[in-house]
Amino acid sequence: MDYYDIVMDSCSFPSGFEHALGFKRVFVSGRDFEPANTDKGEDAKGRLAIGHSSKNLLHAARRFAVAVVPMNLGLDRAFIETLRENSTILIIPLSVTYGASSDFALSTNMHLASKMLAYANKRKVRVGFATMARSFEHMESYMQLIELAKLIGASEDEARQGISLAGDLFGK
Amino acid sequence: MKTKFRYVLVRSTTSLGTIDEHEFSKGxxxxxxxxxxxxxxxxxxxxxxxxxFIMKVSLSGYSALIVALALMKHVSGKECGFFTxxxxxxxxxxxxxxxxxxxETHSKSSNDVDNFANNNNI
Incomplete structure (x- = not known):
């Protein structure tokens, strides 16, 4: 099974380092794909929608975004139902959990991520995992991503499949 | 019963020499x-x-170590990342x-690891 990761445009890493981390490829926002920033109201049709507002992400999902990345980890049941109806992929940004400023924020983010994952699994929504790292220090190896996904409630198989999902999104 | 261990190859974004070992263990x-x-x-x-560097951990604590290295982003006041x-x-x-x-290393480190393993009967 091949593993992939998605990072933000501000993240730079040495050439070939993604193979050391165990990824076949790391997709960089703005270079390998153009994301739709839903906070700025960008059209998300056929694109990866990234945003903090659940309401804007809900609009993006209704307008046939390929996948959505809720950076605030907020659980909105109508949002999850819309993802299920449109077969939109939900990508949980793991760097938001471990990039928290304090231990309480870390624990809160993990709780939110675990709740989102549990409800998405219950409603049969396809869930992927990615770091969405903003800097080199916030990248992780595939082993660490699998353990982090298991920490928020994914099984071993779900974690491995979730980490390989980006390859289906952007082409291998 | 023999305790089982795991050896983990870890790469950090900052040099281990600049990180206080005590602070690393505390983290x-x-x-x-x-x-x-x-x-x-x-x-x-x-x-x-x-x-x-290479870390040794008991098999029961292997997952906890991987998660701890993933979550640890600051050591001795410096921002750093650890990749397993x-x-x-x-x-x-x-x-x-x-x-x-x-x-990448500048020495014959693969042989060094083999020699270390042989010398310590690992």
């Missing part, structure tokens, strides 16, 4: 937990170069992965 203990730290018993057994490149039950298997992109 690991913070995320593993004081009550589980003694079970995991993680320690650095081999410093390959400034940025790559490979894990194995023996040091010899790790030696094959030293020299992969991201773990």
């Amino acid at each position: 690991l203990m913070h995320y593993i937990g004081a009550t589980n730290y003694f079970k995991a018993n993680p320690r650095v057994v081999k410093n390959i170069d400034g940025n790559s 490149i490979y894990a194995s039950g023996t040091l010899k298997a790790l030696g094959k992965h030293i020299g992969t992109p991201g773990t």
